[in-house]
Amino acid sequence: MEKQIVIEENGIHIVFEIEEDRSFKLLHFSALPFQKEKITQAMKEAGFNFIEMNLYGFDRPHERHGNKYIVTSHGFRMKYVSHTDERNEKGRVLKFLTTDEETDMQVESVWQFYDGIPIVRMEHRVENRGQEMQTLDYISTFNYMGIEKEGVKRQDEKLLLKLPHNGWQREMNWKDYTLKDLGMDLVQPKEIQRSSNHFHVSNTGNWSSKEFLPMAYLENQETGSSLYWQIEQNGSWHWEIGDQNGHLYLALGGPNELYSHWFKNLKPGESFTTVPAAVGVSLGGFDSSIAELTKYRRRIRRKNQDNETCKIIFNDYMNCLFADPTTEKEIPLVDEAAKAGCEYFCIDAGWYAKGFWWDAVGEWKESRERFPNGLREVTDYIRSKGMIPGIWLEPEVMGINCELAKKLPDTWFFVRHGKRIYDRSRYQLDYRNPEVREYMTSVVDRLIQEYGIGYIKMDYNIEPGIGTEYLADSPGEGMLEHERAYLKWLDSLFEKYPELVIENCSSGGLRIDYAMLSRYSIQSTSDEEDYRYYATIAANSPSGLTPEQSAVWSYPLPDGDREATVFNMVNAMLLRIHQSGRLDKISDDEKTLVKEGLDCYKSIRGDIKNALPFWPLGLSDFDDEWVALGLRTEEKIYLSVWRRSGNTPCISIPIPNGRGKNAEVICKYPSFSESAYEWNPGAGSLSVNFERENMARFYEIKLCEEN
Known part of the structure; x- marks a missing residue:
């Protein structure tokens, strides 16, 4: 008989299930309560694996189309062994132990909660306890099927993805997409959908955010619930959304073989720890989600003056x-x-x-x-x-013309095909050395x-590309171990200074x-x-x-x-x-x-250091005439407002929780204001009038008693 493990912590509703054959499933991860009727027994048998993990030399147990990291060779083979539910100084911590009995590959999974924040940080440690070497080419950090299951609308009508494009001089460039925008229209009968296409975002290399930030936001616009995530990795990473047997899934992870030339040979007794990822839930929209993510980022950051x-x-x-x-x-x-x-x-x-x-x-x-x-x-x-x-x-x-570089052995540098890696007239140092x-x-x-x-x-x-072959099973493995060594070096500097x-x-x-x-x-x-x-x-x-x-x-x-x-x-x-x-x-x-x-x-x-951000006009596009960023504290709100080129000299900016309240508003900077502004208590908004283009002002707002 199936056994459920139900977790309700910090506003997150989580349901795990141990099947009769000890298969371990993640059925629910949401700000909304679980509705068990949304998942049929047939669906459970074909998915909802807690982990997706792929080893070479093994067949997939079910049909999969394309390059999706679903139905992996060992995702279905992992069996529940045990779990603990404890607390530490950060909050609640769940640890799960699963194993593949044939190969004796064992995975210890850690889910760390943070008191008062609806976010979980996750990572897995996979160990080869068997007698033969196994080649690992993928393991998820977070794998959740059923991201669309709340509500009754079609998945390609209700889900909205906010994606942070990033690039040199185009950083933090968020765009909105529906599933139809991404080519994921629902055209098959829902219960058999397993198209060969899926939406995936990857980074390959040592510039972790050269095309996208390693994060995103997914909202169910019908129910108002959302998922948001960040992959905490300073190099190659990957996430994807795909369909399989009636549901959509979200999979987060680090490097893998398909997209970043990573695999690792695990000899008996050897282990590998995944790239960490943090996943949160919300019912308050994008601004609320980023506020919680801001709290989390402050919680995990090194304490510093x-x-x-x-x-x-x-x-x-x-x-x-x-x-x-x-x-x-x-x-x-x-x-x-x-x-x-x-x-x-x-x-x-x-x-x-x-x-x-x-x-x-x-x-x-x-x-x-x-x-x-x-x-x-x-x-x-x-x-x-x-x-x-x-x-x-x-x-x-x-640099290639650094005299010291000319004297050093290749063991100091990234090497592929027997040659040092060049990029923009520089060599990449290898911090594993x-x-x-x-x-x-x-x-x-x-x-x-x-x-x-x-x-x-x-x-x-x-950007040194896929990595280094020197003393590595794969270039991606050399890259990942270099990046982890670099982080340890940083830690040593901060400990010293x-x-x-x-x-x-x-x-x-x-x-x-x-x-x-x-x-x-x-x-x-x-x-x-x-x-x-x-x-x-x-x-x-x-x-x-x-x-x-x-x-x-x-x-x-x-x-x-x-x-x-x-x-x-x-x-x-x-x-x-x-x-x-x-x-x-x-x-x-x-x-x-x-x-x-x-x-x-x-x-x-x-x-x-304690304020939380909000965007009263929404996130900014580079061609927006008006831009606004707010920070809110317990006592006041700070608001930066910009007007660029356009034909709209006046705008009303809605302030969270301002409707029906009076407010004290001052222009903090500059002192020569020369721009009209007025608080609208009924609407809870600040109207500003910038007569010329390319102006900016900085305001302080204190909300007062209700009218």
């Missing part, structure tokens, strides 16, 4: 020196950054090469041509102005000891993932050079990472006017300010506006 203080960084790169630093150029920028109120001053790329620096990176020694009296002269000057010096570093690469880790630790030690560095911008500007602030940058935002961001306190969001487009990236960025980790450039231009300067400052006001631009060449009026903006930021930044 930087996210408590949200200090202001000046970086000399964007629309400023553009990787051409010299003592002569830096000194006036240091002076102006200090006057404006910046607290870190980061010297960006180029400090180690006399001329073209791109293909010579790797030794990280100062250029005396650029700094005749040494780099220490500039870093000491930064300190004398009350700021902490920072430096740019690209620790995972060496302890000599690589020791060398880069010595570089960091030297920068801190010789120059007093307290901030490092760690950049990464290549707990006050050191390290920024995660990958040509802007091409590695926005919570394998990285559970460690780094701050993340570059983009290399976007046009402040008007940056409004979209800035406004959408709290969907991909917490506001206090989201570094946004502000770069007033020498040929700009005061509205352009205000627009730049508002871009970063609710996030982390990466101040840049030629502060030494802008007008005095613009300098005053920069300082006013930084002073305003300092007055509100203590709230950012």
Whole structure:
């Protein structure tokens, strides 16, 4: 007789079932209660596996069309052994043990809950306890069939997928899709649907978010329930939605053979742990889901002072020196950054090469041509102005014209087909090699000891592809183990230097993932050079990472006017300010506006670390005329509003829970407002009137008693 395990925790309804033959099923994972009549016995027999896992040399037990990771060889073979239900300092934790009795492959699964947050973090550890080697080419981290089962409408009419496209200078670019948009129309009888096509999103390589963020949001528009997820992996990952025997499934995981050239040979006694993933539920729509995800991201992140203080960084790169630093150029920028109120001053790329620096990176020694009296002269000057010096570093690469790279053995680098991997005139270092880790630790030690560095911008500007064959069963396995070794190296740096602030940058935002961001306190969001487009990236960025980790450039231009300067400052006001631009060449009026903006930021930044984001006009598209981002605290609401090009000078912006309430509204920045605004208590909205194009304002709203 079947036995159900029913879990209700933090608003998540979960139902597992142990079948008579001890097959283990996940029948339900939702914000809504389980309706058992939605699943027939025949459907259960053909799906709902708790894990999908594929080993070579075994047949699939049921029909599957195409390349879907469903009906895997061992998904149906795994049998329930035992489980525990306990608590730790984070919350409830479930552990399941399943096994394949023929091969003696055993999987320990851990589901970690977090008190007060409707999200579960999951991972599996598979161990070969048998007598023969087994080749693993896929294992899901989360596998849930029945994502469409609530409600009565057709699945291709009620499900909406929000997908975060990402790319260089196009980060956080969310788009909405129905199943029909994705080519998944329901044209077969529902109970036999198993089309060869499915919708899958993958990343292959070391830039984890070069095409998509490793997350998404799926809403049942009929019932108002939603699922949302993030895969916490700093390299290759994969998720898919497909159909099988009357239901749709969602499968999340890390690298696999089909899409990322990964497989691993497990000898007797060897094990493999999956990439972690977090999955949440909601009945409150997208904003509510991201609010919960924000809480979760804060919960799993390394505790650090930087996210408590949200200090202001000046970086000399964007629309400023553009990787051409010299003592002569830096000194006036240091002076102006200090006057404006910046607290870190980061010297960006180029400090180690006399001329073209791109293909010579790797030794990280100062250029005396650029700094005749040494780099220490500039870093000491930064300190004398009350700021902490920072430096740019690209620790995972060496240029093909780096003299050290020419002397090192291939064992330091990614290798395929017997050759070092090239990309953009750089080699990829292999962090599985302890000599690589020791060398880069010595570089960091030297920068801190010789120059007093307290901030490092760690950049990464290549894509080495599928991985390395050296000492690996597959290129994807070499890649994954390198990425895990790199994370351990980061952990060792933070253990050694707990006050050191390290920024995660990958040509802007091409590695926005919570394998990285559970460690780094701050993340570059983009290399976007046009402040008007940056409004979209800035406004959408709290969907991909917490506001206090989201570094946004502000770069007033020498040929700009005061509205352009205000627009730049508002871009970063609710996030982390990466101040840049030629502060030494802008007008005095613009300098005053920069300082006013930084002073305003300092007055509100203590709230950012606890505030939750919302989007009163929805997520922004790059061609939107109006853009809005809000952060809400227990006592007040902060609202950034932008108007770009268009024909609508006035708009009413709905504020959550504002209907029927009075409100105190002030324009916090700039002080010369010159734009009309008015609170509408009946509608619970703020009307603003921006007479000219390309304007921005920053407001503080306190909701009062109801009318």
